[in-house]
Structures are given as structure tokens and as C-alpha cells.
Amino acid sequence: MVNIGVVGIGHWGPNHVRNFSQLSGSTVVAVADTSEERRKAILASYPEVTAYKTADELFAHDGLDAVVIATPTATHYELVKAALGAGLDVLAEKPLAVTAVQCRELDELAKKNGRVLMVGHVFLFNSGILKLKECSDDGSLGKVYYGHATRVNLGPIREDVGAVFDLATHDISIFNYIFGGCPTTVSASGKCFLQKELEDLAFLTLTYPSGQVANVHVSWLDPKKIRTITLVGDRKMVTWDDLDPVGPIHIYDKSVIQEPYYESFGEFHLLAREGDITIPKVKMSEPLRAQSQHFIDCISKRAESFSDGAFAAGVVAVLEATQKSIEAGGAPVEV
Numbered sequence: 590m591v592n593i594g595v596v597g598i599g600h601w602g603p604n605h606v607r608n609f610s611q612l613s614g615s616t617v618v619a620v621a622d623t624s625e626e627r628r629k630a631i632l633a634s635y636p637e638v639t640a641y642k643t644a645d646e647l648f649a650h651d652g653l654d655a656v657v658i659a660t661p662t663a664t665h666y667e668l669v670k671a672a673l674g675a676g677l678d679v680l681a682e683k684p685l686a687v688t689a690v691q692c693r694e695l696d697e698l699a700k701k702n703g704r705v706l707m708v709g710h711v712f713l714f715n716s717g718i719l720k721l722k723e724c725s726d727d728g729s730l731g732k733v734y735y736g737h738a739t740r741v742n743l744g745p746i747r748e749d750v751g752a753v754f755d756l757a758t759h760d761i762s763i764f765n766y767i768f769g770g771c772p773t774t775v776s777a778s779g780k781c782f783l784q785k786e787l788e789d790l791a792f793l794t795l796t797y798p799s800g801q802v803a804n805v806h807v808s809w810l811d812p813k814k815i816r817t818i819t820l821v822g823d824r825k826m827v828t829w830d831d832l833d834p835v836g837p838i839h840i841y842d843k844s845v846i847q848e849p850y851y852e853s854f855g856e857f858h859l860l861a862r863e864g865d866i867t868i869p870k871v872k873m874s875e876p877l878r879a880q881s882q883h884f885i886d887c888i889s890k891r892a893e894s895f896s897d898g899a900f901a902a903g904v905v906a907v908l909e910a911t912q913k914s915i916e917a918g919g920a921p922v923e924v
């Protein structure tokens with residue numbers, strides 16, 4: 590049984606408390622939050638946990654094995670460092686820190702101390718995203734030309750980070766996972782309408798070493814909630830719609846083929862090839878539950894997660910390049 594503590598029980602932290610309380614291999618023994626109101630609220634639902642005001646008090650809790658850091662992004666670096674220093678395994682919310690240098694430092698510290706450091710890139714545990722990855726890896730799409738992601742909604746609006754650090758983190762983690770590494774360059778534009786220096790929307794173009802391109806549109810200032818990704822290959826194309834309860838994945842047996850002209854030998858024209866659209870069965874389950882189980886498995890087996898500090902450093906490096914490109918009016922910035 591893994592004894593878990595959760596630091597930060599605002600909007601998202603209680604979901605960690607619920608999942609780690611319900612899994613058979615873990616139990617939540619303590620929480621910490623600087624807000625008395627939040628501590629009271631969690632104790633009303635989980636009276637058996639100990640609620641501390643500070644993370645340091647929680648880290649010293651007798652018998653604690655691991656912690657979840659679910660506080661605002663700017664606090665992650667110090668809290669993760671302190672937790673690793675206290676000999677605990679750590680699941681940190683995304684993004685791991687505000688710079689890639691900080692992420693790499695945390696990754697090295699975890700490895701040096703023999704601790705698990707996993708980052709909650711929760712979409713890597715989403716069944717639909719796993720299906721996209723499978724379609725890309727098994728060759729059924731052929732050569733993947735490009736990807737496109739839309740993640741927009743009206744709110745929730747954060748006051749600590751902009752839409753790039755809050756929302757694009759997810760799509761960058763997804764494309765880095767599917768394409769097997771980081772892009773080489775990013776060009777991006779973004780706008781701050783509601784708050785100074787915190788962009789409400791951004792358009793990113795990520796160019797990967799293989800020449801594959803991914804476009805990402807994020808916004809918390811949009812009338813409609815959309816969470817979609819399209820991958821276009823030279824043999825097939827696939828779409829994912831996270832909000833489609835029936836079948837989030839649609840595989841289009843469509844492509845563009847070259848046909849010779851009848852009249853002139855050696856010349857070709859491009860024709861659209863229209864085939865079937867299939868909706869494969871995708872097991873719907875809570876991605877956060879799968880992520881929590883993976884953390885417990887890593888702890889039990891003393892194994893590193895694929896979503897470790899090094900992977901998170903790649904994501905944050907892209908976020909940093911994105912902000913530089915926005916400041917440079919969309920100029921390409923190397924990652």
C-alpha cells in the first residue's frame with residue numbers, strides 16, 4: 590500500500606485525492622494547503638486524512654511514501670525539490686516548472702536520489718490519444734504529414750500563467766509523444782486581451798526533425814469547448830474528438846493518389862481517393878485514474894515513468910520557445 594500526500598487541494602488536487610483513495614494499491618493519508626477554506630472543504634469529504642497548512646509539515650508525515658504536487662505552476666520547482674530532498678516519490682502536475690533548466694535539474698535530482706519523478710501529462714493516459722499514437726506507430730496512416738490540435742473554451746481563465754503554459758502544454762506533450770521527440774523550431778503568435786502579459790489565445794506551429802509539422806490553437810476566450818486533433822498521413826487520416834461520447838476516434842481511409850494522364854505518358858495528376866470511415870471501439874475510462882495507477886506501478890516496481898522529468902523538460906523547452914516566438918512577432922525560435 591502506497592501512502593500518498595497531496596499538496597494543493599484547489600480545483601484539481603481533489604481529483605488526485607479521489608483517485609488515490611479509490612485505487613486498491615494506494616491510500617491518501619494527508620493533504621496540505623495554505624488555504625484554511627480548502628483544508629476544511631477536503632476534511633468534510635475525507636475526515637480520515639490529516640490536513641496540514643504547509644508542504645514541509647506534510648513531507649514530514651510519518652509513513653508517507655509519495656506526494657502529488659497540485660499547486661500553481663510557479664510553486665512546482667521549490668516544492669518538487671523539497672519533496673525529493675525529503676526522500677519521497679513525486680507526481681507533479683503539469684507543467685513541471687517554468688524553465689527547462691529547472692525541469693532537468695529536478696530530473697537529475699530524482700535519478701540521483703533513486704526517486705520516481707513523474708509529471709501529470711494526463712492526455713498521455715487518454716484512450717483516444719493512445720489510439721492516435723497506435724495509428725501513427727503501426728504504419729496504418731502511412732507517412733504522417735502533419736497534425737492539428739484545437740483546444741478552446743470560454744475559461745477557465747488562470748491568473749498565474751497564460752493559455753500557452755496552461756493549455757498548449759497538453760498538445761505539446763501529445764505531439765512530442767506521438768512524434769517521438771521534441772520539435773526543432775516553434776513559431777507562434779498570441780494575444781493578451783484580458784490580463785497583462787498573460788496570453789488568452791495562441792497559435793503554434795511546431796516543426797519536428799522528420800519534417801512533420803503540428804499546429805496548435807489554444808484559447809480560453811472562445812464561445813465553444815472544442816478538443817480535437819487531426820493527423821494526416823499519406824495513406825489514411827484520423828481525427829480525435831475528446832467530447833464525442835460515442836466514438837472519439839474516426840479513421841478516414843482517404844488519401845491523395847497520383848494517376849497518369851491518359852493522353853501524355855509520364856505525366857501525373859493528383860486525385861482524391863475516398864474510402865470508408867471507421868469508428869474503432871475505444872475503451873472509455875478516466876485518464877487521471879490510469880495516470881494514478883501508472884504512478885503506483887512505477888513506485889512498486891521502482892521504475893522510471895515515460896512521463897518523467899526529462900520528457901517534461903522537452904515540453905517546457907517548447908513552451909519557452911513559444912513565448913520567445915510570440916515576443917518576436919512569430920519568428921521561428923529553435924527549441
Ligand SMILES: NC(=O)c1ccc[n+]([C@@H]2O[C@H](COP(=O)([O-])OP(=O)(O)OC[C@H]3O[C@@H](n4cnc5c(N)ncnc54)[C@H](O)[C@@H]3O)[C@@H](O)[C@H]2O)c1
Nearest residue numbers: 597598599600601602622623624627659660662682683711
Ligand atoms: N492535468 C490537468 O488536466 C489539469 C487540470 C487543472 C489543473 N492542472 C494543474 O494543477 C495545478 C493546480 O491547478 P488548480 O487549477 O487546482 O489551481 P488552484 O489555484 O485552484 O489550486 C491550487 C491550490 O494550491 C494551494 N497552494 C498554493 N501554494 C501552495 C503552497 N506553497 N503550499 C500548499 N498549498 C498551496 C492554493 O491555496 C490552492 O488551494 C496546476 O499546475 C495546473 O496546471 C492540471
